[in-house]
Amino acid sequence: MIIFAVVAAFFARLLSLGLYPLTDPSEGRYADIGRRIVEYGDWVTPWIDQGVPFWGKPPLSFWMTGASLQTLGESAFAARLPHFIAGALILWIVYDLFKRAGLAKAGIYSLAITAGSVIFYVSSGTVMTDAALVVGCTLTMRGFWLSVNGEPGRRHKECYLAFVGLAIGLLAKGPLVLVLSLIPIGLWTIYSRNLKTVFVDLPWIRGVLLMLAIALPWYIVAELRTPGFLEYFIVGEHWQRYLQKDWAGDLYGKGHGKALGMIWVYALISLLPWTILLPVLAWITRRAPRSDSIKPQHQMMVYFAIWGLFPLVFFSLSSNVLIAYTLPTVAPLACLAGLWLAQRQADKAIGRTLIGGVIFTTALSFGAVGYILLTDEHKKISTEALVQTWHASAQNSEPLYFYLWVPQSSKFYTAGQAGLFKDTEQLERTINAGKPMFLALYDSQLRAMPESLRSQLKNPKAFGRYTLFEINR
Numbered sequence: 259m260i261i262f263a264v265v266a267a268f269f270a271r272l273l274s275l276g277l278y279p280l281t282d283p284s285e286g287r288y289a290d291i292g293r294r295i296v297e298y299g300d301w302v303t304p305w306i307d308q309g310v311p312f313w314g315k316p317p318l319s320f321w322m323t324g325a326s327l328q329t330l331g332e333s334a335f336a337a338r339l340p341h342f343i344a345g346a347l348i349l350w351i352v353y354d355l356f357k358r359a360g361l362a363k364a365g366i367y368s369l370a371i372t373a374g375s376v377i378f379y380v381s382s383g384t385v386m387t388d389a390a391l392v393v394g395c396t397l398t399m400r401g402f403w404l405s406v407n408g409e410p411g412r413r414h415k416e417c418y419l420a421f422v423g424l425a426i427g428l429l430a431k432g433p434l435v436l437v438l439s440l441i442p443i444g445l446w447t448i449y450s451r452n453l454k455t456v457f458v459d460l461p462w463i464r465g466v467l468l469m470l471a472i473a474l475p476w477y478i479v480a481e482l483r484t485p486g487f488l489e490y491f492i493v494g495e496h497w498q499r500y501l502q503k504d505w506a507g508d509l510y511g512k513g514h515g516k517a518l519g520m521i522w523v524y525a526l527i528s529l530l531p532w533t534i535l536l537p538v539l540a541w542i543t544r545r546a547p548r549s550d551s552i553k554p555q556h557q558m559m560v561y562f563a564i565w566g567l568f569p570l571v572f573f574s575l576s577s578n579v580l581i582a583y584t585l586p587t588v589a590p591l592a593c594l595a596g597l598w599l600a601q602r603q604a605d606k607a608i609g610r611t612l613i614g615g616v617i618f619t620t621a622l623s624f625g626a627v628g629y630i631l632l633t634d635e636h637k638k639i640s641t642e643a644l645v646q647t648w649h650a651s652a653q654n655s656e657p658l659y660f661y662l663w664v665p666q667s668s669k670f671y672t673a674g675q676a677g678l679f680k681d682t683e684q685l686e687r688t689i690n691a692g693k694p695m696f697l698a699l700y701d702s703q704l705r706a707m708p709e710s711l712r713s714q715l716k717n718p719k720a721f722g723r724y725t726l727f728e729i730n731r
Contacts, residue, residue, distance in 0.1 A: 260367070260370050264616060267373060267379070267619070267620040268345075268346060268349075270624065271620070271623065275335045275338040275339060277631060280337060280640055280671075281667070282641070283666045284385070284666075285385040285386070285666075290670040291304045291305065292323025292326075292327055292385075295317075296324045302483055303480060307669075313490045314491070315430075316430060318390045319341070323340055326339050341384060341385060341386065342382050344382070345382025348392055352365065352369060352593060353366070355400040355404065356593075356596070358408060359558070361597070364555075364593075364596045367612060368593045368595070370615070371596060372588055374619045375528065376527070377581065379619045379623055381585055387430060391427055391430040393430070394430055394435050395427055395586050398435070399439060399565050401417060401420030401423055402417070402439075406452060417460050420465070421466065422469070423435075424473075425469045428469070428473035432491060437572065441568060441572075443456075450557055450561075518574060519574045521576070524579065524584050525570055529591065531619065532595070532615060536595055539599075547603045548602065555597050566589075566591035567591075569584075634722065641665045641667045643721055644721040645658070645667075660678055660699075662700075665724075682707070682708065696729070701724075701725070716728045716729065
């Protein structure tokens, strides 16, 4: 029943992918970068605008989005589908690890806790770079564990899979994957006193060469195509963003400065409903006997604890954090909880709690989708409705313009055709030239507009914080 609940929940998530528009700014930005990959036929350099390379992230998630858009057409469903598949792949890696370790029950419990975590469920179908990073981290940590503790005949193969995971992470998010994977591996190796097995018996040289063969060519070609990429990405995005609150060097947005340690608050939110349900379950099953059929997995539990808690410790010292930074912690902490639950003889209570948690998260997600669809919220989080109205009204191909900035979702939904006025002088010249057009203004922009220009704005239609006007039509 637990597996059925997880499958049903993820099928429901799949159905929801196309029900609401791509949100601003992140989904619209990343989806449009994927769209431009297809439009330009350039699968090396991600582009955020015409002639403007996007140096903020490596290309794997954009490749995923672009391939889906090329295959299925341009839609929110197509943009989100690869990231849903990434989430499903993470679940499979988690379950397969336990299955190969002979701990199927713990695998089922871990599967449910991972899938039912709010941040994981939402991220599995959100256009972002983090899901691809977590695929790499999870594959690496699974491969390493089985390369040390798995079947002797498969250990080297599993080790190579671990290095493939590192390569995936390098192409998804960059050197961060090395920090989030290799430091926990090193800490566990020292704790478990497996130095010889890890550093002597495993094929490190061939594994590193495999990792570099997969990931390094793109980094080299990307720097050659747009010189300056490596300095900005390595020094800026990784070092300066980590150390400097509200990092001023961000070329594509603004920093996300938060109080040090805020990542722990985000983790408590991200892991809902389990941060409430698991303590309650622990109290309910406190007198349940230990299972004789499952041997204590102390080393494995320490491994998951180090793997899951290290990212929180690492980002506790970062000056810029987002709630998405908790995503790499979900699977290992779920595995830790799954192992702990599997050692208790309280299957009914555990099963009911896990199924209830998965149902809660699914219902919460669909409630949010319903709220977006049935209210004007969809007009506030995205400009899709505004663009659709422009398409329906522009019978003579009148262009759509924005003032000062173009919302990221508009770039996607207009296929990059949305124009931009950078100042009032440029806007005034175009209006005086008699050019018919549509103009979308942010509320504060409209209030700051001179009366001479405001008098030219006709037939207003409100879309959240934007209003669409007709000019010279």
